[in-house]
Amino acid sequence: MLADALRAHPAGLDEAFGLVDGLDDALVHGLARLDDDRAAALDALVAAFSATPLAERVTEAIGKIISGTVTDEHLAVLAGCRVALLGAAHDALLTGLDTARGRTREPFPVAAASIDAGHLSAGSRSWLRELAIAGWRGVDHELAAGGSPAVQALLAEPSRRRLAVLLDGFAAELRAAAPVATLPRVPVRRWADLWARALILAQDGRPADPADPVDGRFLILGADLHEHPTVFRCQVHGLLETAGRVRLVRTSVAAAKVDTISGAAAWRMLSAFPILLAGLAEHRSLDVAGMALTAGGDLIWDETRAAAGEPADPFASARVLLAGAVAASTAPLDRHPAVLAEPVLLEGYTATTDAFDLGGVTVGLDVDRLPAAGPLTPELVAASTACIGLLRFDGGWAVQPIALQATVRKKPVVVHTGDWALGPTEAKAAKAEAAAGTAVDVLRERAGRLLRK
Amino acid sequence: MTSEGVAYERRGAAPVIAPVRPRKLAKVPFVELAEGRLQGVVSSGSDPARVYVSSITAGEHGLSCNTNNNRPCGGLSGAHPCNHLRALVDAAVAQYGADRVARYLRVEPPEDETDIWPALHPVAAPGRTPEVFSSFLRHLAYLELPPTTDPLPELQWFPAAGAVR
Numbered sequence: 001m002l003a004d005a006l007r008a009h010p011a012g013l014d015e016a017f018g019l020v021d022g023l024d025d026a027l028v029h030g031l032a033r034l035d036d037d038r039a040a041a042l043d044a045l046v047a048a049f050s051a052t053p054l055a056e057r058v059t060e061a062i063g064k065i066i067s068g069t070v071t072d073e074h075l076a077v078l079a080g081c082r083v084a085l086l087g088a089a090h091d092a093l094l095t096g097l098d099t100a101r102g103r104t105r106e107p108f109p110v111a112a113a114s115i116d117a118g119h120l121s122a123g124s125r126s127w128l129r130e131l132a133i134a135g136w137r138g139v140d141h142e143l144a145a146g147g148s149p150a151v152q153a154l155l156a157e158p159s160r161r162r163l164a165v166l167l168d169g170f171a172a173e174l175r176a177a178a179p180v181a182t183l184p185r186v187p188v189r190r191w192a193d194l195w196a197r198a199l200i201l202a203q204d205g206r207p208a209d210p211a212d213p214v215d216g217r218f219l220i221l222g223a224d225l226h227e228h229p230t231v232f233r234c235q236v237h238g239l240l241e242t243a244g245r246v247r248l249v250r251t252s253v254a255a256a257k258v259d260t261i262s263g264a265a266a267w268r269m270l271s272a273f274p275i276l277l278a279g280l281a282e283h284r285s286l287d288v289a290g291m292a293l294t295a296g297g298d299l300i301w302d303e304t305r306a307a308a309g310e311p312a313d314p315f316a317s318a319r320v321l322l323a324g325a326v327a328a329s330t331a332p333l334d335r336h337p338a339v340l341a342e343p344v345l346l347e348g349y350t351a352t353t354d355a356f357d358l359g360g361v362t363v364g365l366d367v368d369r370l371p372a373a374g375p376l377t378p379e380l381v382a383a384s385t386a387c388i389g390l391l392r393f394d395g396g397w398a399v400q401p402i403a404l405q406a407t408v409r410k411k412p413v414v415v416h417t418g419d420w421a422l423g424p425t426e427a428k429a430a431k432a433e434a435a436a437g438t439a440v441d442v443l444r445e446r447a448g449r450l451l452r453k
Numbered sequence: 454m455t456s457e458g459v460a461y462e463r464r465g466a467a468p469v470i471a472p473v474r475p476r477k478l479a480k481v482p483f484v485e486l487a488e489g490r491l492q493g494v495v496s497s498g499s500d501p502a503r504v505y506v507s508s509i510t511a512g513e514h515g516l517s518c519n520t521n522n523n524r525p526c527g528g529l530s531g532a533h534p535c536n537h538l539r540a541l542v543d544a545a546v547a548q549y550g551a552d553r554v555a556r557y558l559r560v561e562p563p564e565d566e567t568d569i570w571p572a573l574h575p576v577a578a579p580g581r582t583p584e585v586f587s588s589f590l591r592h593l594a595y596l597e598l599p600p601t602t603d604p605l606p607e608l609q610w611f612p613a614a615g616a617v618r
Contacts, residue, residue, distance in 0.1 A: 021463065141489040152591065155598060166607040173469040175487055187467035190610065197607050209604075225613035226605075229470070230595050233608050254605055256598035259473045260548065262614055272600050298604035334606045338465040341609060368468065371613035394466050395459030432475070440596075442478040447593035449502065450521075 002344065003360035005100035006397045010092035016085045019048050023078060024192035030135025031070050039066045045081050054080060070133055072125050076203055078132075079196040087335035093393055097342055101323070108329040109295050111207035120160055121202040123150035124167060128199050136180050136191055144174040155256075163201040165254070169228035170194040193338065200333055209331050211292040211300065216242035217309060218251070218286040218299065219317040220279055221343050222388050222402030223418035225371040229259035232266040232373075234418070236280065237343045237390070237402070239321050240288075240299065248325040248343065251276070251299040258443065263372040264424045265436035275306045280418030281425075285309035297328025314403050314416060318345040318388050341390040346399070349387075353378040356387070356399060366392055366400040374417035375426060380406050383413075465610060472614030473548045481544035483589045486557045491545055492585045494521075495537040505537040506582045506589075512559045515578020523582045532575045542569055 022041025026034060034042070042062050049058040054077070061077035064070075098105055127147040134143055147167055154164035170191070177183050200206070219239040226233040233254035240247045253276060255269035270277060279286045287307045292300040322345055330339060350357040355364050369392075370376045381387070381401050388403040403416040424430040461467050482504075484493035492508035497520075505526055507518040518526035518537050528535030545554045551567045560572040 017463075141487070145488055158599065158601070161601045161603050162605055162607070165605055169607075169611055176470045185461050187464070187469055188462040190465050190467045190469070193465050194607070194610060226608035226611050227613040228608075228611045229473075231605075231608070231611075232613070233605060235604075235608070250604070251602075252604050253600060253602055254608070255600040256595040258592055258595050260476070260478060262472060263475060265475075266613075270600065294604070296604070300604075301602045336465075339606055339609050368466065368615055369612040370615055372472075372615055373613055394464050435477075436475045439475070439478045442482060443593060443596055446482050447596050450504075450590060450593065 001360070002097075002100050003358050005096045006358075006361045006363055006391075008096050010089075010096055013089055013092060016089045019045055020082060020085050020192075021189075023082060024188050027132060027192050027195065028136050028186055028188055030133055030138050031065055032068070032133045033135065034066060042066060049081065049084075052084070054084065070129065072129060075125075075129060075132055075199060079199040082192070082196045083200060083333055083335070086337060087332065090330070090335040090337050090340065093337055094340060094342075097391065098327075101344075103325075103327055105327045105329055106295075108332060109210060111210060113208040113210070114205045115208050116204055118157075118160070120150075120153050120157060121163070121204075123153060124163060124198065124202045126150075128195060128202065131174075131195060136186050136188075139174050139178055139180040141175070141178045144171065144178040147171045147174075163198060165228075165231050166194065166198050166201065168230050170198060172229045193336070197336075206333060207331070209294045209296050209298075211294040213290045214240065214242055214293045214299075215289045215291075216240050216287075218249075218279075218288055218306075219312050219314075219321065220283070220285070220418070221314050221318055221322070222416055223280055223374070223421070224341065224369075224390060224400070224402055225373055225417060226254075227262065227266065227371075230256055232257050232261075232269050234267075234270060234276075234280075234421070236276065236418070237341070239317055239325050240293070241321075246321050246325045247293075247297070248322070248327040249293060249297050249299050251301040253301055260439050260443070261436070263436055264374075264420050264429055264433040265440060266373055267421055267423070268437060268440055270421075273301065273303055275303050275308055276301060277418075277421040278308060280416070280421040282308075282422075283311055283313060283416070285312040295328060296331045296334070314388060315345075315386060315405060315414070318343070337393040340393050341400070343402075344389050344391050344399070346387045346389060347385070351382050351384050351387075353382045364396070364398040366394075366398040369400040371417065373420060375415045375419050375424075375429070376401055376404060376417055380404050380408070380413070380415060383408055466612060471550070471553065474550070476544060476547040481540050483592055484541060484544045484548055485588065485592075486545070486549065486554070487588065488581075488584070490581070490585075491541065491554065491558060492581070492588070493541050493544065494586070494589045495540050506580070506585045507535075507537045507541045508578075508581060508585055509538065509542070509558065509573070509575070510578055511557055513578065514558065514560075514573045514575045516575045517578050517580035517582075519580045519582040521582070521586050523580070525580075531577045534570070534575060539570075 026038045061074040154160040221237045235252045291305045384404040384406040386405040389399040490508045495505045497503040518529045562572040
């Protein structure tokens with residue numbers, strides 16, 4: 001039962017997080033200023049990895065770092081330690097869920113090809129090294145802005161978009177928080193996560209995520225929206241029906257934006273994907289032909305290979321097909337508890353604005369993940385009787401609702417996060433969107449006037 | 454094992470930047486808190502092809518205002534702010550809230566005071582017009598980038614901004 005998995009506490013999880021915390025704490029005041037406690041926390045990694053294939057490299061890198069030599073190679077080993085520890089935590093948590101729910105998951109294939117990070121990554125690595133040496137508390141305006149040239153260079157190269165988007169979001173936080181010396185609380189885990197992920201993406205020889213073309217019917221379960229000052233992304237979770245089998249997949253469309261474009265108006269930035277957006281807003285299935293599906297379960301969305309299908313109710317799809325769908329495995333280097341977003345159908349619970357009592361376990365609601373660009377509100381969650389949600393783990397399990405069946409003033413209401421993909425369907429939100437939408441037009445006009453002179 | 458009571462320091466999704474509030478952009482298309490300055494671009498009231506580049510340094514409150522061709526603004530005399538600088542501060546307060554702007558400029562206005570100016574002790578400062586203007590052009594260039602269908606796994610750390618309902 002799901003409740004058992006949510007209550008369970010995988011063996012070794014606390015120890016793994018403890019080691020990660022020790023590493024992360026060393027980054028708060030920087031590797032150039034390690035006191036005895038922080039050096040001891042890093043030394044604990046040496047012991048923890050002593051029986052692994054990484055043993056030799058971890059011993060050398062941490063020895064050198066403690067004695068004051070910090071090279072790119074040593075930092076890559078630190079990031080590698082985090083991947084190993086958090087990857088193991090990810091696997092333990094996901095295995096618990098899969099076992100409880102009887103989910104079959106295909107193993108990730110051994111990758112043949114690798115990706116060359118290219119010359120553009122050197123600038124990112126050197127900024128990430130400066131950050132690690134100075135520590136978060138040492139980040140001033142100048143250091144926070146120091147990653148900007150690297151980000152601009154990466155943004156100009158479409159194949160490096162993933163690292164560019166990550167670094168740009170990370171750098172924006174450091175700029176907003178600088179000087180970090182005076183910040184009341186430092187997001188220690190978060191910044192170490194972002195730092196380590198960026199460092200891994202800036203390495204040469206990362207394995208590629210293999211993909212194969214697929215034909216079938218994509219049944220939408222719901223949309224999850226992501227955003228930082230310069231990106232807006234809609235990730236759609238759904239079921240892909242192909243000949244004889246049903247797979248649990250995701251697809252993603254993202255657009256660059258600026259901080260003043262937010263809320264429902266951000267959907268305008270995704271106008272290059274009318275078929276996917278209409279599928280969300282009109283609750284239709286989508287037919288795909290020859291579209292690439294990666295081993296990690298990501299359908300690489302391509303409007304030229306998609307067509308609108310019949311009306312399809314996400315709750316009906318979830319009730320009939322979600323339990324038996326085969327899931328994909330996360331790419332090895334991407335495994336981390338924070339990337340867990342497992343679709344679940346919940347019914348028969350008792351709801352409040354901040355938790356669901358599932359009978360036997362109470363699971364918190366991730367209300368920070370109810371976006372302004374969609375119609376879901378904590379009040380609707382509290383009034384709901386059925387929910388399609390994403391199970392997430394951030395120090396503990398929580399549910400992020402992405403679709404709700406609720407009763408409001410004795411009338412049944414159904415809302416989905418993607419309902420406003422073609423514009424808000426509610427009068428007040430539509431008015432706000434129209435006003436905010438002029439921001440997009442104003443900036444485009446300014447861009448036209450000033451950029452092309 | 455559910456998520457209640459997890460410390461801010463140990464949360465991957467710990468919020469860092471408060472979502473910016475929607476505001477009208479026609480008069481002040483660009484404002485940012487960056488490089489130790491509140492800086493931005495203010496549209497000219499008379500000439501649609503001209504913009505003013507205005508900034509206030511954090512700590513010292515050094516004022517500067519020039520056109521994008523680096524000609525000094527006629528309205529700014531030493532420590533007395535011009536209308537462009539006033540519009541810039543208004544836009545920053547609308548976008549970030551008075552608290553965040555005050556913290557960045559390192560002033561402590563009395564509680565419930567939303568006007569930042571009485572707390573500032575402005576002086577004249579050399580302009581950084583080319584830097585601020587190129588920052589604005591970089592800002593606009595985001596609108597020209599093609600969309601992407603890359604799965605971008607790291608965006609799991611960046612949930613879309615919640616509504617201030």
